[in-house]
Amino acid sequence: MAETVVFVVCALGAVASGVAVFVVDSMARATFALLASFLFAAVPLLLLGLSYLGVLVVLMMVMEMMVMVVFMIMYMMNPAGLMPMSMVHNKAGALTVAAVTFAVLAAGVLLVPWPAREGSPPGDPTLQLAEAIMGPHMLVMMLVGMVLFATMVASVVLSTPRGRYDRYGDDLRRPRPDDPIRGGVGR
Amino acid sequence: MVEGDASPLSLLTLLVLVGVLAYAAAAGSALLHARAAGTAPVAALAVPARESARLLVQRRRTVPGADALLWRLGGALLPVAAALAALVVPLGSTAVSDLSVGVVWFNAMEVLAWCAVWLLGWGANSVWGLVGGYRFLIQGLSYELPHMFALITAALGAGSLRVGDIVAAQEGVWFAVLMPAAFAVYLVSALAMAFWGPFDAPVGRDLAGGASAEPTGVDRLVLLAGRYMLLAVVAAMAVPLFLGGGAGPILPAWAWSLFKTALVLGLLVWIGHRVPTVRMDRFTEVGWMVLLPLSLLQALVVSVLVLAR
Numbered sequence: 001m002a003e004t005v006v007f008v009v010c011a012l013g014a015v016a017s018g019v020a021v022f023v024v025d026s027m028a029r030a031t032f033a034l035l036a037s038f039l040f041a042a043v044p045l046l047l048l049g050l051s052y053l054g055v056l057v058v059l060m061m062v063m064e065m066m067v068m069v070v071f072m073i074m075y076m077m078n079p080a081g082l083m084p085m086s087m088v089h090n091k092a093g094a095l096t097v098a099a100v101t102f103a104v105l106a107a108g109v110l111l112v113p114w115p116a117r118e119g120s121p122p123g124d125p126t127l128q129l130a131e132a133i134m135g136p137h138m139l140v141m142m143l144v145g146m147v148l149f150a151t152m153v154a155s156v157v158l159s160t161p162r163g164r165y166d167r168y169g170d171d172l173r174r175p176r177p178d179d180p181i182r183g184g185v186g187r
Numbered sequence: 188m189v190e191g192d193a194s195p196l197s198l199l200t201l202l203v204l205v206g207v208l209a210y211a212a213a214a215g216s217a218l219l220h221a222r223a224a225g226t227a228p229v230a231a232l233a234v235p236a237r238e239s240a241r242l243l244v245q246r247r248r249t250v251p252g253a254d255a256l257l258w259r260l261g262g263a264l265l266p267v268a269a270a271l272a273a274l275v276v277p278l279g280s281t282a283v284s285d286l287s288v289g290v291v292w293f294n295a296m297e298v299l300a301w302c303a304v305w306l307l308g309w310g311a312n313s314v315w316g317l318v319g320g321y322r323f324l325i326q327g328l329s330y331e332l333p334h335m336f337a338l339i340t341a342a343l344g345a346g347s348l349r350v351g352d353i354v355a356a357q358e359g360v361w362f363a364v365l366m367p368a369a370f371a372v373y374l375v376s377a378l379a380m381a382f383w384g385p386f387d388a389p390v391g392r393d394l395a396g397g398a399s400a401e402p403t404g405v406d407r408l409v410l411l412a413g414r415y416m417l418l419a420v421v422a423a424m425a426v427p428l429f430l431g432g433g434a435g436p437i438l439p440a441w442a443w444s445l446f447k448t449a450l451v452l453g454l455l456v457w458i459g460h461r462v463p464t465v466r467m468d469r470f471t472e473v474g475w476m477v478l479l480p481l482s483l484l485q486a487l488v489v490s491v492l493v494l495a496r
Contacts, residue, residue: 062299
């Protein structure tokens with residue numbers, strides 16, 4: 001009973017704060033409404049007994065949204081909500097897509113013949129979930145992880161305006177790097 | 188754990204203890220200030236109480252165009268984050284809640300301080316606050332990864348994310364001895380987490396107080412109390428993670444926990460007065476070039492030790 005109440009509150013809260021993202025006219029408020037939505041979505045994981053995943057979602061989402069807020073505010077013309085601004089574009093199209101997606105997902109929930117539970121829940125659901133998702137695909141997952149990491153490093157290297165040749169000279173022999181701002185390691 | 192079936196710590200006791208430690212940190216800080224200024228050190232012990240009373244009756248100042256909702260949310264979030272993080276910190280052998288993922292919970296709750304400081308800075312609609320909020324984010328990105336690796340290394344040594352198991356794994360040798368680099372990284376990142384001492388640039392004097400420039404009256408009181416609570420909680424967490432929890436001769440476990448917490452807290456407060464503020468851009472390089480590789484190496488060494496054991 002208590003679980004049902006918590007789930008309903010979190011489900012409604014997640015949808016409501018998701019709607020709030022597009023209703024508020026301040027980018028900072030939109031960011032934190034989105035964060036609230038993510039946090040509400042983490043609670044059902046805890047209800048499923050996936051405590052590690054649930055708490056991890058809270059941790060990652062808070063950190064991620066605090067980085068996101070920098071970019072969301074940087075790219076918006078009205079970050080503080082001081083001027084009237086609509087957070088939605090292409091209203092009709094977006095509404096149609098959203099309604100159709102919702103209808104398809106809801107129909108899936110109602111129409112799929114869900115299997116009845118056999119046996120009891122495992123002792124460590126997080127481990128079971130990980131094996132179910134990753135077990136046969138561990139190699140793929142590790143490769144994807146390496147590719148993602150390499151992509152991040154490469155994009156940082158490509159986008160940095162000053163590389164090691166700017167800092168240490170063409171033959172990399174300068175004893176002290178030539179930086180616009182002094183300080184840091186070794187100087 | 189010796190008394191594994193002891194009744195859990197009550198929430199009220201925990202909050203009172205965190206409050207007392209936070210007050211002690213504030214009083215200790217005032218005492219060091221008084222000594223440096225040459226005024227009577229004993230009178231400094233009442234400074235936090237007098238300052239609280241002053242802030243309670245001070246009229247709230249408002250700023251035109253402030254985002255009051257986010258501003259108040261930020262202020263309230265700081266003590267709440269500290270209290271939530273404290274839930275998994277054991278006193279002796281009992282915690283309010285010894286979660287199976289206690290270390291992750293602690294980290295998730297203290298990261299709420301990022302939200303709190305940024306919201307405080309943003310909500311005030313003041314340039315000082317805004318710069319302070321962004322300073323805390325860049326500082327967070329510099330200390331958070333080494334901090335997480337320090338926490339993970341302690342969990343790795345015990346083979347468990349449960350704080351009680353980590354304490355139990357230190358019956359032979361304390362993790363501060365087994366993994367000194369992780370302990371040092373934890374202390375540095377603990378200072379940065381509570382934006383204290385060398386990491387107080389988000390509320391720095393060069394910014395007229397930064398994120399704490401605009402809050403007045405009770406808002407400021409909540410902000411300052413939250414900051415000292417956070418400092419007390421990160422100091423208290425160092426005890427079960429690295430200093431053997433309540434282990435010690437003669438005295439009961441809870442007394443040892445409190446004693447060690449007071450020592451770590453005293454050390455952090457003292458460092459805050461001895462070390463000048465470190466600039467963001469300098470610390471960023473130190474964080475990524477020194478602390479991160481150091482904590483990774485420490486994790487590697489501990490992993491090998493665990494495998495060889």
